[in-house]
Amino acid sequence: MNTRAFLEVKDGDTLGALDGFLRNLLERDIIQTLLVPQQVPAGDNIIQTLVSDAAKLESADPIAPVLPVQSARLVSNITASGVQGKVGVVLKSCEWRALVELVKLKQARLDNVLTIGIDCLGTYEVKDFAALSRQGISPTCELLSQAQRGRLLPHEGFTFRTACQMCEYPVPAGTDVRIELIGWDVSKAIALEAPEAMIAALGLAVGTATAEREKVLRELIAERIATRDRLLGEFRAQVQDIPALLAQFSTCLRCHNCMVACPICYCKECIFRGATFAHASPQYFIWARRKGAIRMPTDTLLFHLGRLNHMVASCVGCGLCTSACPVGLPVGTVFRAVGQKVQALFEYVPGRSLDDLLPLATFREDELQELG
Amino acid sequence: MSEFEPKIIAFLCNWCTYAGADLAGTSRMQYPPNVRIIRLMCSGALDPVYVLKALLDGADAVFIGGCHPGDCHYQSGNYKARRRVAVLQNILAQMGFDPDRVWLRWISASEGKLFADTMTTMVEQIRAKGPNPLKELWGV
Numbered sequence: 300m301n302t303r304a305f306l307e308v309k310d311g312d313t314l315g316a317l318d319g320f321l322r323n324l325l326e327r328d329i330i331q332t333l334l335v336p337q338q339v340p341a342g343d344n345i346i347q348t349l350v351s352d353a354a355k356l357e358s359a360d361p362i363a364p365v366l367p368v369q370s371a372r373l374v375s376n377i378t379a380s381g382v383q384g385k386v387g388v389v390l391k392s393c394e395w396r397a398l399v400e401l402v403k404l405k406q407a408r409l410d411n412v413l414t415i416g417i418d419c420l421g422t423y424e425v426k427d428f429a430a431l432s433r434q435g436i437s438p439t440c441e442l443l444s445q446a447q448r449g450r451l452l453p454h455e456g457f458t459f460r461t462a463c464q465m466c467e468y469p470v471p472a473g474t475d476v477r478i479e480l481i482g483w484d485v486s487k488a489i490a491l492e493a494p495e496a497m498i499a500a501l502g503l504a505v506g507t508a509t510a511e512r513e514k515v516l517r518e519l520i521a522e523r524i525a526t527r528d529r530l531l532g533e534f535r536a537q538v539q540d541i542p543a544l545l546a547q548f549s550t551c552l553r554c555h556n557c558m559v560a561c562p563i564c565y566c567k568e569c570i571f572r573g574a575t576f577a578h579a580s581p582q583y584f585i586w587a588r589r590k591g592a593i594r595m596p597t598d599t600l601l602f603h604l605g606r607l608n609h610m611v612a613s614c615v616g617c618g619l620c621t622s623a624c625p626v627g628l629p630v631g632t633v634f635r636a637v638g639q640k641v642q643a644l645f646e647y648v649p650g651r652s653l654d655d656l657l658p659l660a661t662f663r664e665d666e667l668q669e670l671g
Numbered sequence: 672m673s674e675f676e677p678k679i680i681a682f683l684c685n686w687c688t689y690a691g692a693d694l695a696g697t698s699r700m701q702y703p704p705n706v707r708i709i710r711l712m713c714s715g716a717l718d719p720v721y722v723l724k725a726l727l728d729g730a731d732a733v734f735i736g737g738c739h740p741g742d743c744h745y746q747s748g749n750y751k752a753r754r755r756v757a758v759l760q761n762i763l764a765q766m767g768f769d770p771d772r773v774w775l776r777w778i779s780a781s782e783g784k785l786f787a788d789t790m791t792t793m794v795e796q797i798r799a800k801g802p803n804p805l806k807e808l809w810g811v
Binding site for chain 1 (some may be wrong): 718719720721724727728729736737740741747750751753754755756757758759760761762765766767768774775776777800805806807808809810811
């Protein structure tokens with residue numbers, strides 16, 4: 300049973316209070332290891348770290364508005380073949396939702412994992428976050444001061460990642476511990492939900508929810524949904540046929556970065572990277588003669604359409620594919636637009652629950668009878 | 672230019688539809704020679720990527736044949752194939768590509784006649800649709 304409690308914030312040091320809470324989890328042996336984002340010594344990036352010694356928790360910043368890597372992948376790495384002791388993992392909503400999918404895909408395990416979800420205030424591209432940091436600006440502090448009203452705006456002249464602009468899930472649902480920022484005055488206290496026993500063990504002040512947070516969240520989510528519908532609508536209006544789809548991907552280098560960054564694309568031996576589409580030399584000449592000309596290298600559109608077929612049902616829309624694209628293709632927007640309709644086919648919401656079966660791993664005997 | 676002859680790639684499951692096609696052949700039933708058959712162990716073993724590959728390379732249509740619901744040699748492969756085809760057709764439709772160029776049908780080992788009839792119907796319908804528009808697109 301989860302209870303609501305508060306972390307006291309001293310002198311407006313929200314991050315300090317959060318660090319103290321995480322440190323406490325390690326020091327009181329509630330967890331033995333912690334996966335948490337920390338600032339790199341250079342100060343211009345925040346990366347995930349796996350910490351076993353609380354003394355090394357020097358610059359934790361789980362709020363930082365940047366997502367260099369999808370932590371769901373990291374949780375897969377550290378849990379797939381067994382966790383040592385109990386490990387805590389601090390995740391943003393899209394990371395938690397991707398992790399739920401990976402657990403169902405049997406690529407990660409949650410036994411002996413304490414999931415700590417934290418409200419996401421939006422994220423910048425890594426290069427933008429670094430640029431701001433180098434100017435001496437703290438993107439974290441800037442956004443924390445906006446958290447209470449929920450009007451989360453990027454620094455002037457910068458934008459959040461497209462995926463974040465249309466993210467209707469700023470709050471992770473279903474994690475063991477939930478840290479709330481939006482709708483609260485985080486310069487005074489941080490609200491959280493955690494198992495009763497943990498709250499007692501840590502001696503935290505028990506509290507109650509406020510209507511204010513619900514209202515702020517409702518407004519924020521409504522705004523995000525409006526942006527989502529506009530962006531996906533624009534995409535759908537543009538892509539009415541295959542030539543238009545080709546135009547979307549005209550600058551694709553087929554570097555596979557989108558696939559590498561994707562938390563859901565877990566195959567160790569990807570069909571697009573093996574020998575399956577490494578054709579015998581004469582084959583290319585046959586195709587060239589048949590069509591008069593063929594794009595080289597071949598199978599670029601096949602790669603994107605194939606990936607859509609393989610994983611779009613589980614796409615949580617984290618947009619790391621877009622961030623990873625060296626030529627700035629809107630891969631994530633394509634996946635969200637297509638995903639929305641494919642997921643609706645099975646009334647499936649990726650990342651919603653561990654109990655919803657993966658659409659492509661299950662079936663009903665009495666469905667889709669018009670197909671065959 | 673001579674009349675358009677559709678080229679259809681058929682993925683047939685080993686236990687039912689392939690045997691049905693075999694029965695059509697051994698029974699000397701006539702059906703159009705526009706179909707190129709690839710045998711699989713199960714319709715559920717078909718990765719939609721191969722269907723896409725055929726369509727992007729200019730096949731005019733793809734036929735997928737499996738055992739009737741409840742009859743799958745592997746219990747549920749055909750039901751899973753059905754969901755994959757549903758996803759594939761949904762995606763193709765979203766991209767403005769005619770999803771009716773992908774057919775999924777259940778034909779058993781004893782239904783040689785049904786196989787021959789289905790192929791005849793399919794070839795007629797695809798001929799009416801005309802060539803796959805991707806055939807002329809060098810960029811795919």
